[in-house]
Amino acid sequence: MRTVYTMGVALLSGLSLLFAVGIIYGEATDQWFLGGGSVGALLIAYSFIVLLLRKMGMTGPRKTER
Amino acid sequence: MSTVVERQTPGRYARLMTTLLRETLRLDVWVNRLYPTDFNPLYYTGGLSNLFLFTLVLSGIFLFFYYDASLGEAFASVQYITDRVPYGGIVRGVHRYAADGFIVAILLHLLRNWFTDRHLFARDNPWISGMFLLLFGGFIGFTGYQLVWDERALTRLFIGGLGISDGTLVRILFLHIGPATALYAFLWWHYVRLRHPKIWPPGVWVLFCVGLVFLLAGVVPMTRETIPAAAPAAHPTSFPMDVFFLIPFWLLNFLPAGVVVLLLVALFVGGLAIPYASRRETPVEMGVRHSGVAQVIDGNCTGCELCYYDCPYNAIVMVPSPGHRSLLAVVIESRCVECGICIGACPFEALELPKFLERDVLRQVAEALRPGSGQAVRA
Numbered sequence: 001m002r003t004v005y006t007m008g009v010a011l012l013s014g015l016s017l018l019f020a021v022g023i024i025y026g027e028a029t030d031q032w033f034l035g036g037g038s039v040g041a042l043l044i045a046y047s048f049i050v051l052l053l054r055k056m057g058m059t060g061p062r063k064t065e066r
Numbered sequence: 067m068s069t070v071v072e073r074q075t076p077g078r079y080a081r082l083m084t085t086l087l088r089e090t091l092r093l094d095v096w097v098n099r100l101y102p103t104d105f106n107p108l109y110y111t112g113g114l115s116n117l118f119l120f121t122l123v124l125s126g127i128f129l130f131f132y133y134d135a136s137l138g139e140a141f142a143s144v145q146y147i148t149d150r151v152p153y154g155g156i157v158r159g160v161h162r163y164a165a166d167g168f169i170v171a172i173l174l175h176l177l178r179n180w181f182t183d184r185h186l187f188a189r190d191n192p193w194i195s196g197m198f199l200l201l202f203g204g205f206i207g208f209t210g211y212q213l214v215w216d217e218r219a220l221t222r223l224f225i226g227g228l229g230i231s232d233g234t235l236v237r238i239l240f241l242h243i244g245p246a247t248a249l250y251a252f253l254w255w256h257y258v259r260l261r262h263p264k265i266w267p268p269g270v271w272v273l274f275c276v277g278l279v280f281l282l283a284g285v286v287p288m289t290r291e292t293i294p295a296a297a298p299a300a301h302p303t304s305f306p307m308d309v310f311f312l313i314p315f316w317l318l319n320f321l322p323a324g325v326v327v328l329l330l331v332a333l334f335v336g337g338l339a340i341p342y343a344s345r346r347e348t349p350v351e352m353g354v355r356h357s358g359v360a361q362v363i364d365g366n367c368t369g370c371e372l373c374y375y376d377c378p379y380n381a382i383v384m385v386p387s388p389g390h391r392s393l394l395a396v397v398i399e400s401r402c403v404e405c406g407i408c409i410g411a412c413p414f415e416a417l418e419l420p421k422f423l424e425r426d427v428l429r430q431v432a433e434a435l436r437p438g439s440g441q442a443v444r445a
Binding site for chain 1: 101102104105152153154155156159160269270271273274276277278279280281282283284285287
């Protein structure tokens, strides 16, 4: 399962890079809806990365909650 | 000492609520399989509402700087924000979709607390304040649609003709921002009796929700709807209907205006009455009302604050001690529900329920465990 999560993090990281390019492209060409939408997609990708890292046990919970 | 009250057969409503409670808890278990327990969004419906409200405030401040509250310029200024201001259309979309998210989160919060009995007894205070938060939230959303001053600005139907002037939109703008500010006063009321309210969701849900409203603002932009500007003398023809804020106007297609107003009032009053009219068992029936308000034994209190942090009803305050100690626990009688949690929290036997002393509990336990006792419990 850890391998699947790791692949998921890698895939989402690649997508995040794509969305970051979308932000820059949207800004450079004044396509603000593209840029804003890419910001949203990037944040959602980050949220899933955080979730997968948590499920892998690499982040949280706090010591007091263990 | 508590008295045993014979339980009555539960009615149809009680059975329905028990089913809903069971299904809500089942849903919790199912979601906990998908997410770590501390990420379960169902535990943070109130925090999610707060997140969307905060997003609304920030995006609203941005829009406020560009909006022109006058009859001739309101619609044009909104178009200017959407088309000309860098990322103005995105911020407008974020404001719009965060408003929907706010109402969805509030409704989830309401249903969850209703189904899990967190609106009864001492919890009636958050429930009542929550109903006002919902009412004000709906009203603010309605006034927000008026500010755009397109076909959906239905206020002009009530005060049309000579009644409409530049001042009208200024007043509507105040009715949008003023109650929005009041929401934070209601939130204070909402939290005043809660010791550890979860007012903010975990980071993963902050990222997801903020990301979602940005994504929607970009993918389903506000410009997709070409709705003409409002004409004070003209009646609207047809336009996209917002299901959260304008549904009463959709109902006008089927019901007379008076019936729609009565329906809304009945929903609100019914909501206020829920904690008092729908409870399954009274405290007396549960035998928990005869313990007496918790009392502090001053000589035993060390000022450690454990009871202060454990009381879920904010009924204990720490005050400067008149003796050599730094602090002393004091129970606020009007807030105490006689639950006994503080007694379990105190390692120094400095608290007691005067009509339900420790020796009474020990005697009841001994009686229950005695062989042949009718109240014997299974080990």
